[in-house]
Amino acid sequence: MLAKRIIPCLDVKDGMTVKGTNFVNLRTAGDPVELGKAYSDNGADELCFLDITASYEGRKTFTNIVSRVAAEINIPFTVGGGIQEIRDVERLLNAGADKVSINSAAIYHPSLIDEIAQHFGSQVIVCAIDARNDADGWHCYTKGGRQRQELRLMDWAHEVQERGAGEILFTSMDHDGVKTGFANEALAELANRLSIPIIASGGAGEMSHFRDAFTLGHADAALAASVFHFGEIAIPELKQYLREENIPVRL
Amino acid sequence: MDVAIVKYNAGNIYSVVHALKRLGIEPILTDDAELLAKADRVLFPGQGEASNAMAYIKEHALDKVIKDLRQPVLGICIGQQLMCQHSEEGNTDCLGIFPLEVKRFSPKVHEDKVPQMGWNSIYNLSTPLFQGINEHEYIYNVHSFYVPFHEDFTIATCDYILPYSAALHKDNFYATQFHPEKSGSVGERILKNFLNL
Numbered sequence: 001m002l003a004k005r006i007i008p009c010l011d012v013k014d015g016m017t018v019k020g021t022n023f024v025n026l027r028t029a030g031d032p033v034e035l036g037k038a039y040s041d042n043g044a045d046e047l048c049f050l051d052i053t054a055s056y057e058g059r060k061t062f063t064n065i066v067s068r069v070a071a072e073i074n075i076p077f078t079v080g081g082g083i084q085e086i087r088d089v090e091r092l093l094n095a096g097a098d099k100v101s102i103n104s105a106a107i108y109h110p111s112l113i114d115e116i117a118q119h120f121g122s123q124v125i126v127c128a129i130d131a132r133n134d135a136d137g138w139h140c141y142t143k144g145g146r147q148r149q150e151l152r153l154m155d156w157a158h159e160v161q162e163r164g165a166g167e168i169l170f171t172s173m174d175h176d177g178v179k180t181g182f183a184n185e186a187l188a189e190l191a192n193r194l195s196i197p198i199i200a201s202g203g204a205g206e207m208s209h210f211r212d213a214f215t216l217g218h219a220d221a222a223l224a225a226s227v228f229h230f231g232e233i234a235i236p237e238l239k240q241y242l243r244e245e246n247i248p249v250r251l
Numbered sequence: 252m253d254v255a256i257v258k259y260n261a262g263n264i265y266s267v268v269h270a271l272k273r274l275g276i277e278p279i280l281t282d283d284a285e286l287l288a289k290a291d292r293v294l295f296p297g298q299g300e301a302s303n304a305m306a307y308i309k310e311h312a313l314d315k316v317i318k319d320l321r322q323p324v325l326g327i328c329i330g331q332q333l334m335c336q337h338s339e340e341g342n343t344d345c346l347g348i349f350p351l352e353v354k355r356f357s358p359k360v361h362e363d364k365v366p367q368m369g370w371n372s373i374y375n376l377s378t379p380l381f382q383g384i385n386e387h388e389y390i391y392n393v394h395s396f397y398v399p400f401h402e403d404f405t406i407a408t409c410d411y412i413l414p415y416s417a418a419l420h421k422d423n424f425y426a427t428q429f430h431p432e433k434s435g436s437v438g439e440r441i442l443k444n445f446l447n448l
Contacts, residue, residue: 002411003370003389040435045370071269076391076433096265098433120262121298123366123393167368192361197368218362220369250370250389 003250004214004242005045005221006235007199008228010035012081013052015061017229033068039228040075043235045250047073048101048223051081063095070096078126086115093120101169103128104142107149107156110163117164126199127165129156131186132173138186145173153186154193161196168194169223171201179205179227187217199223207233207241214247252446254278255290257317260307261297261329270432270442284316292323292446295330296432298393301353302341304333318346323448324424331419331426332396340396348424349404353396356412363412366395373407373417373429380418380425380444381407388437390417390429397428 011018016030036047049069051062059082066079079092080101089100106113106127116125130141131153138153157168170190172183182203190198197220200213204224213219227233239249254271256264258280271278271294278294279286287293295317297304308314317324317334326334333345338353345353356365370389390409397415400408409417409428418427425445431438 001371002367003372005369070266071272074270074273074433074439075435093262094265096269098263098266121300123298123368166366195358195361195364197364220364250372 001248003045003248004219005199006043006210006238006249007046007048007078007221007223008039008044008235009048009050009201009223009225010229011050011052011225012062012065014058015065018052032065033072036069036073036077039235040073043239043251044075046075046221047077049077049079050101051079053082063091066092066095066097080126080128086112086119089116089120089124093124099124099126099166101126101128103130106160107140107142107151110159113160113163113165117166122164122166122196125165126167126169127160128169128171129153129160130171130173133183133186141173154189157190157194161194165196167197167199167220169199169201172203175203176201177226178203179209181205181209182213182217182219182222184212184217187213187219191218191220197221204233207238210238211242211245211247214242215245252276252292253290254292254294254446255287256280257287257293257295257313257330258282259297259304259311259313261299261304263298264296266430267294267296267327267432270439274439274443274446276446282311282313284312287316287320290322292325292448293317293320294325294327295334295426296327297329299329300340301329301332301338301345301396302343304329305343305345308333308346314346318348321423323445325445326424326426327432328394328428328430331398331428334419334424334426335398338396349398349401349419349421349426351398351401351404351416351419353398355396359412367392367411370434371409371411371429373409375408376406378406378420378425379448380420380441382444383440384437384444390427390431390434390437390441392429394428 076098078099200219407418
């Protein structure tokens with residue numbers, strides 16, 4: 001049976017992880033490769049590295065990090081942050097990434113999704129959608145959540161699937177950072193309407209939140225950052241717990 | 252040990268290169284018939300579309316080269332599919348090493364997503380390729396097409412929509428549908444076993 005995936009997300013700035021000081025005993029504090037390896041050894045199913053630097057130099061550093069991850073880590077990983085055009089995708093895939101996550105650029109230039117799918121196949125595209133449940137329903141946001149779009153979550157999610165996205169990484173801005181659980185109703189609607197895998201993001205605070213994202217939200221995978229980085233939830237215990245809750249996980 | 256990787260127009264070959272390097276092997280990536288023939292081990296990995304891949308392989312006369320290999324050969328993902336007789340993907344005639352048909356997953360319920368993406372478990376493991384691997388260990392998959400279970404050639408079974416061949420074996424030819432190079436320590440052991448065949 002296909003396992004539900006647990007994906008730690010690492011924010012990388014100028015080649016160093018931004019969070020993650022409390023996690024295990026690392027030789028070099030803040031080295032994304034070492035942190036990623038520690039997660040991989042602890043049972044993470046995939047890794048996600050987001051480049052939060054904007055500068056050209058920062059992007060070059062990030063590409064080097066991606067190469068090192070590819071050389072040293074033996075589980076799949078997604079990279080994202082600042083991808084604007086197909087050349088960025090090519091650079092990151094050539095460095096050894098398995099998948100790329102695109103966000104704002106897909107909303108501004110939807111044909112980018114078609115283009116990536118044609119060149120590299122749908123399996124490399126994770127379309128990240130940041131959305132908020134406003135008074136008039138779920139809307140997409142760009143620019144790190146600062147810019148509201150008239151585009152509705154369900155319409156956009158359907159469109160990216162039709163254009164060839166392989167997976168959707170859905171972050172509920174209402175839930176992100178609040179640690180009260182994932183946006184399970186919206187997740188379930190996405191899972192019921194779409195045929196591609198949905199990755200839940202935003203809201204993890206306790207182990208039961210992951211269970212609910214899978215049982216109530218029908219998510220295929222769940223992504224989190226701070227609960228893992230600050231050692232609040234350890235992945236081996238989380239997976240043991242999920243297995244006891246009858247959720248298929250890789251142990 | 253000389254390990255060669257078949258160079259053709261398929262993606263994601265570098266992750267196999269990295270995986271071998273982690274095992275202390277410096278593989279060569281080549282489409283040269285002589286280099287492939289004299290290597291101790293040959294890997295035939297990749298991700299891609301069957302008809303394009305076969306067209307390239309035929310154009311470069313690699314079809315005969317691969318079929319004539321006598322050392323242990325490991326096909327991975329599309330590599331496994333191309334080693335079969337025929338694929339539904341692009342209605343493609345393949346290498347015919349395994350007399351088997353490659354089919355597309357057809358979902359039975361909404362939850363059956365295609366491609367299968369993620370970790371699934373394998374069972375009924377046989378041959379030294381799986382030495383030291385426990386039944387029901389998890390391995391990483393990304394695929395829309397599969398080879399049905401066959402009692403003579405299937406050496407590992409996986410359940411997704413239906414039981415299918417997670418791995419095949421015939422003579423010196425081995426193949427996995429999953430990606431050992433992305434399957435953590437289990438995958439690493441499988442690659443090590445292949446090198447030790």
